[in-house]
Amino acid sequence: MKLWLARRRYLIDFTLLALARRKTRNLGLLLVYTVLVFMLASVTLYSHALRQEAARVLANSPEVIVQRMVAGRHDLIPPGYIEKIGRIRGVQTREARLWGYYYDAVTRANYTFMVPAQGAPAAGEIVVGPALERSRGLAKSNGISFRSYSGKLHTFVVADVLPQASELVSADLVLMSEESFRAFFDYPAGHYTDIALSVANPLEVRNVALKLAAALPDARPILRDEVLRTYASIFDWREGIVLALLSAAILAFGILAWDKASGLSAEEKREIGILKAIGWETGDVIKMKFWEGLLVSLTAFLLGFVAAYVHVFHFAAALFEPVLKGWAVLYPRFQLTPQIDGLQVATLFFFTVVPYAAAVLVPIWKAAITDPDSVMRW
Amino acid sequence: MLFQPAIIALLLASALCVLALAASAPFAVEVIRRWNIKSGSERQLQLERRTYLFSTLLGFVLALQLAAVLLFVFNAEKMSAMFVGAMCAVGTLNVNAFGFPALNAKIAVFFLAAMWLAINHVDSRARDYPLVRIKYALLLILAPLLAASAWVELQYFLGLKADVITSCCGSLFSEGSPTLAAEASAMKPLPAMWLFYASLGAVIALAAAHGIGGARRAWLAYALAAASAAAFAGTIAGILSFVSLYVYEHPNHHCPFCILKPEYGYQGYLLYLPLFVATAAGLAVGAVQPFARRESLRDIVPAFSRHLATVAANGFALTAAIASVMIWQSRLILLTQ
Amino acid sequence: MIELHAIRKAFNQGRENELWALDGIDLHIEAQKVTALRGPSGSGKTTLLTLVGCLARPTEGRVRLAGEDISGLPECFLTEIRRRRFGFVFQQFNLIKGLSALDNIILPAYPTGRPRKQLLERAEELLARLKLGHRRAAKVEWLSGGEQQRVAICRALINDPELLIADEPTANLDTHLAKEFMAILEGLAGEGRSILLSSHDPLVTESDVVDRVVEMRDGRIVDER
Ligand SMILES: Nc1ncnc2c1ncn2[C@@H]1O[C@H](COP(=O)(O)OP(=O)(O)OP(=O)(O)O)[C@@H](O)[C@H]1O
Numbered sequence A: 001m002k003l004w005l006a007r008r009r010y011l012i013d014f015t016l017l018a019l020a021r022r023k024t025r026n027l028g029l030l031l032v033y034t035v036l037v038f039m040l041a042s043v044t045l046y047s048h049a050l051r052q053e054a055a056r057v058l059a060n061s062p063e064v065i066v067q068r069m070v071a072g073r074h075d076l077i078p079p080g081y082i083e084k085i086g087r088i089r090g091v092q093t094r095e096a097r098l099w100g101y102y103y104d105a106v107t108r109a110n111y112t113f114m115v116p117a118q119g120a121p122a123a124g125e126i127v128v129g130p131a132l133e134r135s136r137g138l139a140k141s142n143g144i145s146f147r148s149y150s151g152k153l154h155t156f157v158v159a160d161v162l163p164q165a166s167e168l169v170s171a172d173l174v175l176m177s178e179e180s181f182r183a184f185f186d187y188p189a190g191h192y193t194d195i196a197l198s199v200a201n202p203l204e205v206r207n208v209a210l211k212l213a214a215a216l217p218d219a220r221p222i223l224r225d226e227v228l229r230t231y232a233s234i235f236d237w238r239e240g241i242v243l244a245l246l247s248a249a250i251l252a253f254g255i256l257a258w259d260k261a262s263g264l265s266a267e268e269k270r271e272i273g274i275l276k277a278i279g280w281e282t283g284d285v286i287k288m289k290f291w292e293g294l295l296v297s298l299t300a301f302l303l304g305f306v307a308a309y310v311h312v313f314h315f316a317a318a319l320f321e322p323v324l325k326g327w328a329v330l331y332p333r334f335q336l337t338p339q340i341d342g343l344q345v346a347t348l349f350f351f352t353v354v355p356y357a358a359a360v361l362v363p364i365w366k367a368a369i370t371d372p373d374s375v376m377r378w
Numbered sequence B: 001m002l003f004q005p006a007i008i009a010l011l012l013a014s015a016l017c018v019l020a021l022a023a024s025a026p027f028a029v030e031v032i033r034r035w036n037i038k039s040g041s042e043r044q045l046q047l048e049r050r051t052y053l054f055s056t057l058l059g060f061v062l063a064l065q066l067a068a069v070l071l072f073v074f075n076a077e078k079m080s081a082m083f084v085g086a087m088c089a090v091g092t093l094n095v096n097a098f099g100f101p102a103l104n105a106k107i108a109v110f111f112l113a114a115m116w117l118a119i120n121h122v123d124s125r126a127r128d129y130p131l132v133r134i135k136y137a138l139l140l141i142l143a144p145l146l147a148a149s150a151w152v153e154l155q156y157f158l159g160l161k162a163d164v165i166t167s168c169c170g171s172l173f174s175e176g177s178p179t180l181a182a183e184a185s186a187m188k189p190l191p192a193m194w195l196f197y198a199s200l201g202a203v204i205a206l207a208a209a210h211g212i213g214g215a216r217r218a219w220l221a222y223a224l225a226a227a228s229a230a231a232f233a234g235t236i237a238g239i240l241s242f243v244s245l246y247v248y249e250h251p252n253h254h255c256p257f258c259i260l261k262p263e264y265g266y267q268g269y270l271l272y273l274p275l276f277v278a279t280a281a282g283l284a285v286g287a288v289q290p291f292a293r294r295e296s297l298r299d300i301v302p303a304f305s306r307h308l309a310t311v312a313a314n315g316f317a318l319t320a321a322i323a324s325v326m327i328w329q330s331r332l333i334l335l336t337q
Numbered sequence C: 001m002i003e004l005h006a007i008r009k010a011f012n013q014g015r016e017n018e019l020w021a022l023d024g025i026d027l028h029i030e031a032q033k034v035t036a037l038r039g040p041s042g043s044g045k046t047t048l049l050t051l052v053g054c055l056a057r058p059t060e061g062r063v064r065l066a067g068e069d070i071s072g073l074p075e076c077f078l079t080e081i082r083r084r085r086f087g088f089v090f091q092q093f094n095l096i097k098g099l100s101a102l103d104n105i106i107l108p109a110y111p112t113g114r115p116r117k118q119l120l121e122r123a124e125e126l127l128a129r130l131k132l133g134h135r136r137a138a139k140v141e142w143l144s145g146g147e148q149q150r151v152a153i154c155r156a157l158i159n160d161p162e163l164l165i166a167d168e169p170t171a172n173l174d175t176h177l178a179k180e181f182m183a184i185l186e187g188l189a190g191e192g193r194s195i196l197l198s199s200h201d202p203l204v205t206e207s208d209v210v211d212r213v214v215e216m217r218d219g220r221i222v223d224e225r
């Protein structure tokens, strides 16, 4: 065992020396490798952070939302509808909600107008999301006018700006009082947009939905878990597509690694010949090369990953934003919460280190079987 | 649902493994037909040099398989969010009929590759490479198995449809359902504990006896291999029926995968890693034993066998110890005096 | 110590440029003697050295080392034997550039896994003996030809081999350095180390240090003295 360890140590020592001696040659490969890890890691870190963001946002939304369907389309909830739901076991609270979209011709963006369940602003006042604050240059107690769909101009005073915490969804939010909302949209009295139900036990959610569907045939229950699942799979899918596109880059990298490893310089071939002649075994040479590859891989992986981390969480993934986000016209400029996920790191490892190892395996072996007697002929 | 990063990675790994073995098949045939260690001809020298390539390739395949098993379970765990009814890896694996077969095939290929590498190891220690033909014939058998495993995996991933409602550990490992796994989890904790500790105790004792006795007795070697397989099964049954309950501190949550979750501090990896290594070592003892009587392997096989037995004994002991600590630390009380 | 029996060695076997570099060699290399191979260029001296030194395998024939037939051994076992029993001094010295003299010297011992301290002690001892102590940390490419050869000799001796093999050791040296080399050789022979070398150089083959000269031509042994 001690012997085994000592041999390993010698091999690694020699490998480090060899790497140091051929700095420039290895630097190019290391650079490309690092860039590849950086790109892939940026994609995965970014989409994972987005997924988490969506999950966090939805965590506060109700377990079940009930919409009424008329002729297959989403319609208003008429008065008295909420009472028809009656008592369903497992439902803790029922709450009718008011919200809608508004297209702002000035910024050419969609805002979400909403009446919050608690703490609604006073009539004539609004609370806006941070994106709106930026795009319209608003600040507390400024006034702002929106032209309603009926053509009338409504003026509001900004009472507050929402915190940045989870900008992705709240960015384009405008909160107002019920009267203001009904006046602005000409919303018929007693009607609501939808109904939110909160269910404490996650296992009950499906039953609640089934009972709802039975009690109100024209209702469409939307389950939070289902939405979450859809988001997750959409993000995964996008990430997968991007990775598949980047597979061209991986392939190119593999070819480069193969080429680098098989195009050993005459100097290096000679070195291997010498090592073999003075008593190194083919296996020793393979192991030495293996350590070399491992060191290069780990270095590139670490450098690339750290760079990607900084890119995504400190520079808001400036390079990829347009590709991966794009779900609102109004790009929220949001700060993602730093998150590292084990599966993603493992996957990333598979995408970078495994192709590298596969690409250099054959060239390494080719180098390692150099004839030991060839050194006699130089 | 192929465009999931982890799935692409897994398929990539499988493709690489299949490719590696497919590439070695023609070489294997050539070795079987042309190998002649006594000859100094250039062709023989070439063949000998290429054996280095294929040993390295197989080592690579083994490492990749082990990593892939881990990633496979890890990924199933994560994807459970996407399937209705799935709360952990079990649910994801249950989405279609290929899930569990894919996992089992992966594990089987891992053990087979480990056994092949053990044979390869003793063979390359002997001066006349006595097993070279057998070794490459075995490689020819291993290749289609690996390809089959990759195929099952592909079917599984192709069949992953998000709208499927699956059943998770709650129902699969509940005492009412008719599967083998359910039977294991339906075992009462006390007999399961007996089985668990008895099978581990037996294999540790056999491994110790084999190691101390200089690994000279053939029957001990085969008994150790069989006991390793049994201990593997016994440990999994034990995890299903009581270890998991202690970890989750819940009297009805039988699941071999949830212990891998971050909620439980990834404790499962602590348990499974020594178990897999020890089982592989124990099986390898059996794999090299048939060749112990060959002239040039007389000393090599017992020496290596002893080494493997040590690894197996320590690995199984570690498994038992870790499981015991988990039980010790738990606040759940299953057995009352 | 080493017996060669009916050795033949082919290059490019089975192709049209097939060449039998050695064609029926019978030779017994005795322990604790200095043996020299002499012959015209292309007569197969280097090829014979590679076979004796286990750098290559004969195409036909048998090599016996201390009574054991090693001609059919796979490469890794030949390597092991080579590492333990033979030390090589090449015509071009073949030191690894960029490493210090000391690092070069201990290189053949890496696969043995011997403790570093022991290795360094042994290397220092050899350096001191060949009067190279002051150059131990110098990169080998900065050493003179004579110094490089002495480093190569140290490297050949680090594993304490039974047989030292040198291919044309004086070909790259001037007369003065060649004489110095012969002096070192004499010292080693005096310790009872076996030495096998090939040379054109009369300074070597006519020297008193050499116990035996084997004359080669066209892959055969033609004369012996
Ligand atoms: N790798 C090889 N491939 C083909 N031919 C070879 C090879 N190595 C040596 N030869 C041939 O084998 C013959 C013997 O070569 P060898 O190097 O043994 O001669 P030598 O006696 O050492 O010559 P010199 O005195 O010039 O060093 C030569 O004709 C040479 O061309």
Ligand SMILES: [Mg+2]
Binding pocket: C045, C046, C047, C167
């Ligand atoms: Mg020559």
